[in-house]
Amino acid sequence: MTLEILTSDLLSPVRHGFFSRRGGASSGIFKGLNCGYGSSDQTEAVTINRQRVAAAMEVEPEALVGVHQVHSPTVLTVDSPFNGDKPKADAVVTATPGLALTILTADCQPVLFADLDAKVIGAAHAGWRGALDGVLEATVDAMETLGAQRANTVAVIGPTISQRAYEVGPDFLDEFVAESPENLRFFANGEGDRLQFDLPAFGLHRLRQAGVGQAEWTRHCTYSDPDRFYSYRRSTHAKEADYGRLISAIKL
Secondary structure, eight states: OOOOOEGGGGTTTSSSEOSSSSSOOOOOOOOOOOOOOTSSSSSHHHHHHHHHHHHTSOOOOGGEEEEOOOOOOOOEOOSSSSOOSSBOOOOEEEOTTTTTEEEESSSEEEEEEEETTTTTTEEEEEEEHHHHHHHHHHHHHHHHTOOOOGGGGEEEEEEEEOGGGGOOOOOHHHHHHHHHHGGGGGGESSSSSSSEHHHHHHHHHHHTTTTSEEEEEEEBSTTOOOOTTOHHHHHTTTTOOOOEEEEEEEEO
């Protein structure tokens, strides 16, 4: 099966893609294009999957530049692949051609950025914690230091968990309302004291507040489409031992 690569007109003509799980070498609960070495999948299968992604991005596998994601607002500026262990961070930016910036997700938001005029790109991992703590704004700030202008920057949120699938409790709500009472609008009432949180709408809000020129969500829900996407929450509900990781990538 060939790879399925979701793209956005906003990022064209920059080479980029939100890769679905289709077309990979992994099997069992990881069936498909699992690109996470942090999973318990066979290392050989993950390596093959990443080689396929690298080929699609027209780079060598070692030019797939990612970080050890920890749900932080930390952004790294890179001009070459990392040597040895990946540093802990949740976003990367570059003005160096030939590097494919990558993010791994399984419900959190993968966000790809580009200022086409300045030739500066970025990639961020934005779950609820990272988004609340400012990883998206920090990515735009880091791009500006490389010459990007936020008004010329576009940002696209790839497949992520949608509001109808994201049930949370009152303590979760309290964290968001403590930051700003306006954040209440990203929650809908659920069963009992449960609420439904709209992560991509919150991400778009933060991006627009940061002043990016254009921002959009591809409108793909990871939880609701098991044939195409991995989902941490769906795997948890199914009592599966582990879950695969989707990869998103962008390069100059």
